Amino acid sequence: MDNGTSQYYLTASMDSGKSFCSLLKAIQFQENAVFCAMPEGLKLTVEEGKCVQASAYIPADNFTEYHVRDDVDVMFKISIAVLTECLNIFGASEESSLKMYYRSEGSPLLLVLQPQSIHNVMTDCEISTQTADSVLELKDEDASEVAKLVLKATAFGGLLADLERSCDIIELNLSPEHPNVSITTYGMQDRSCIDVPKSSDMVESFSCEKPITLKYQLPHIRLIMKALAISSKVVLRCSSNGLLLLQLKLEKEDQRQMFSEFYIVPLLDD
Amino acid sequence: MKFRAVMVDTAPMREFSNIVTTISKLSKECVLRLSDDKLYFIVSEDNSGPTPPVLWCEIPQDVFFSEYQMIGIDDEHKDIYLGVVSANLARSLATLKSAKCLKIKLTKKQCPCLTLEIEMPSSTSTQTRQVTHDIPVVVVPRKLWSEFQEPRVPQPDISIELPALKQLRTTIDRMKTMSSEVIIRASAEGRLTLQIKTNMAKVSTRFKDLRVEAFEGPIDHSDSETESQANEDMSRVCYCRVDAKKFSTFLSSEQISHNKTICSMVNKKLVILCLQTEENVMLQFFIPGIVY
Numbered sequence: 001m002d003n004g005t006s007q008y009y010l011t012a013s014m015d016s017g018k019s020f021c022s023l024l025k026a027i028q029f030q031e032n033a034v035f036c037a038m039p040e041g042l043k044l045t046v047e048e049g050k051c052v053q054a055s056a057y058i059p060a061d062n063f064t065e066y067h068v069r070d071d072v073d074v075m076f077k078i079s080i081a082v083l084t085e086c087l088n089i090f091g092a093s094e095e096s097s098l099k100m101y102y103r104s105e106g107s108p109l110l111l112v113l114q115p116q117s118i119h120n121v122m123t124d125c126e127i128s129t130q131t132a133d134s135v136l137e138l139k140d141e142d143a144s145e146v147a148k149l150v151l152k153a154t155a156f157g158g159l160l161a162d163l164e165r166s167c168d169i170i171e172l173n174l175s176p177e178h179p180n181v182s183i184t185t186y187g188m189q190d191r192s193c194i195d196v197p198k199s200s201d202m203v204e205s206f207s208c209e210k211p212i213t214l215k216y217q218l219p220h221i222r223l224i225m226k227a228l229a230i231s232s233k234v235v236l237r238c239s240s241n242g243l244l245l246l247q248l249k250l251e252k253e254d255q256r257q258m259f260s261e262f263y264i265v266p267l268l269d270d
Numbered sequence: 271m272k273f274r275a276v277m278v279d280t281a282p283m284r285e286f287s288n289i290v291t292t293i294s295k296l297s298k299e300c301v302l303r304l305s306d307d308k309l310y311f312i313v314s315e316d317n318s319g320p321t322p323p324v325l326w327c328e329i330p331q332d333v334f335f336s337e338y339q340m341i342g343i344d345d346e347h348k349d350i351y352l353g354v355v356s357a358n359l360a361r362s363l364a365t366l367k368s369a370k371c372l373k374i375k376l377t378k379k380q381c382p383c384l385t386l387e388i389e390m391p392s393s394t395s396t397q398t399r400q401v402t403h404d405i406p407v408v409v410v411p412r413k414l415w416s417e418f419q420e421p422r423v424p425q426p427d428i429s430i431e432l433p434a435l436k437q438l439r440t441t442i443d444r445m446k447t448m449s450s451e452v453i454i455r456a457s458a459e460g461r462l463t464l465q466i467k468t469n470m471a472k473v474s475t476r477f478k479d480l481r482v483e484a485f486e487g488p489i490d491h492s493d494s495e496t497e498s499q500a501n502e503d504m505s506r507v508c509y510c511r512v513d514a515k516k517f518s519t520f521l522s523s524e525q526i527s528h529n530k531t532i533c534s535m536v537n538k539k540l541v542i543l544c545l546q547t548e549e550n551v552m553l554q555f556f557i558p559g560i561v562y
Contacts, residue, residue, distance in 0.1 A: 079470050079471075081447075082448055082470045082471045085444050085445075085447055085448055086444075086471065086473055088444055089440075089441055089444045089445075089473065089475060090437070090440060090441065091437075091440035091441075091444075094440075108471075108472075118433075118437065120433070120477055120478050120479045120480075121433065121437070121475065121476065121477045121478075122475070122476055123441070123473065123474065123475040123476070124473075124474055124476075125471055125472070125473045125474075126471060126472040126473075127470065127471045128469065128470055128471060
């Protein structure tokens with residue numbers, strides 16, 4: 001810390017920005033994200049019409065160097081599309097090292113990228129930042145968790161891909177009795193149903209005390225497809241108020257982990 | 271007027287096909303000029319007037335063809351100029367990558383045609399198949415020849431060897447999603463910078479240690495808004511703002527196997543990319559600078 005960056009709000013570097021970039025792409029369904037740097041890691045959050053909130057979380061141990069000032073809130077709004085394009089400037093086939101700097105409130109976010117295999121080139125980016133909008137606080141401390149499932153991500157992704165595209169509504173029935181998990185979709189003329197007993201290979205753990213039925217917008221659930229494709233495991237948590245939380249774990253080659261999280265608001269019966 | 275030529279070697283056939291494919295991505299139509307020693311592909315913009323063409327490509331006939339015969343209009347006008355729909359030619363030549371032999375003839379059917387006879391090996395027997403394509407062409411009348419003259423361009427301020435085109439194209443393709451214009455900056459010290467500036471972001475990719483072939487500086491920046499870079503002598507830096515999409519299309523020529531690509535620039539006005547191949551083909555792309 002001799003180059004005058006010690007007063008920066010955030011300085012961070014990592015050997016390869018590739019996983020970071022694919023994680024961001026997985027939540028890139030909105031133009032802008034709220035970028036938040038905390039001492040324990042980086043979090044980027046996007047929201048879709050107050051119904052879905054998705055975040056990418058990169059724990060600090062993924063960085064070779066990570067400093068964030070703890071006396072200020074390091075939080076701003078940034079175009080996630082521009083950020084992913086910048087991270088990918090040397091192409092998906094190239095591993096490039098990444099350095100990130102954020103000097104103070106209102107400064108642009110600076111990125112320096114250098115490919116590992118080519119030595120005579122580097123890219124620097126200044127991405128403008130804006131004051132962050134407030135992020136929805138969807139978690140309700142009073143609501144208790146009523147069900148928790150741990151599933152294999154690829155298999156669950158396959159299951160979602162099998163659902164009829166034209167359907168709007170997905171119904172999730174969880175019960176301690178067989179078939180444990182039953183997923184029903186309602187379309188214009190049809191109803192289709194997939195049962196997943198807890199003995200299925202897809203299910204790694206299942207806990208549910210009493211039967212529960214929840215409805216969600218299928219397009220909302222589909223937003224997690226990209227994240228599923230790069231993750232190994234997904235944890236589904238339903239709380240008593242119907243809020244669905246999906247936590248996905250991305251395991252990197254270096255044994256480190258990154259996460260994405262989706263909160264999905266239920267459809268209420270009218 | 272007569273034209274007949276035969277190609278039998280695989281490397282030139284593949285290259286010929288790649289060249290025509292690249293051209294078809296640039297423009298719907300092109301002009302094929304046939305002369306005694308060279309073939310030329312020329313793409314010019316409509317109503318281009320005195321500006322240089324978009325593409326000027328020279329192919330030495332003796333490297334590509336084992337037989338080459340042509341007779342022009344008369345002794346004074348020894349060349350033949352043909353207008354071709356480049357996609358038609360590219361589609362017909364696509365099979366050339368696995369062909370044994372190609373014969374090209376200028377024929378007169380219902381309209382003038384370039385007739386391609388391609389001999390294809392069969393996968394099941396030793397016999398070959400012969401596939402014939404007739405591609406309608408327009409014979410360009412003599413009075414229009416002057417529109418397809420060799421481009422006369424001002425002396426470039428700098429000529430610098432480009433890094434691997436594939437790498438360059440990947441970067442430009444990322445940049446073009448963010449901005450429609452990209453600024454190319456080249457310095458006499460062998461540095462090349464690609465930069466975009468928008469409300470959202472400023473992104474600069476810098477290459478260094480590139481070979482500078484020629485530098486005709488110093489460059490006069492007195493009339494421009496160029497921001498001076500710290501510790502860089504601006505009189506040794508040349509820049510040009512170009513259309514990002516156009517630049518990316520030109521870089522699709524990376525699929526033609528090439529020896530080297532030289533980027534020449536006339537400060538602010540023009541970028542010329544010159545690609546040279548193993549077979550002595552020269553492709554020149556002309557990208558006009560955007561000046562506000």
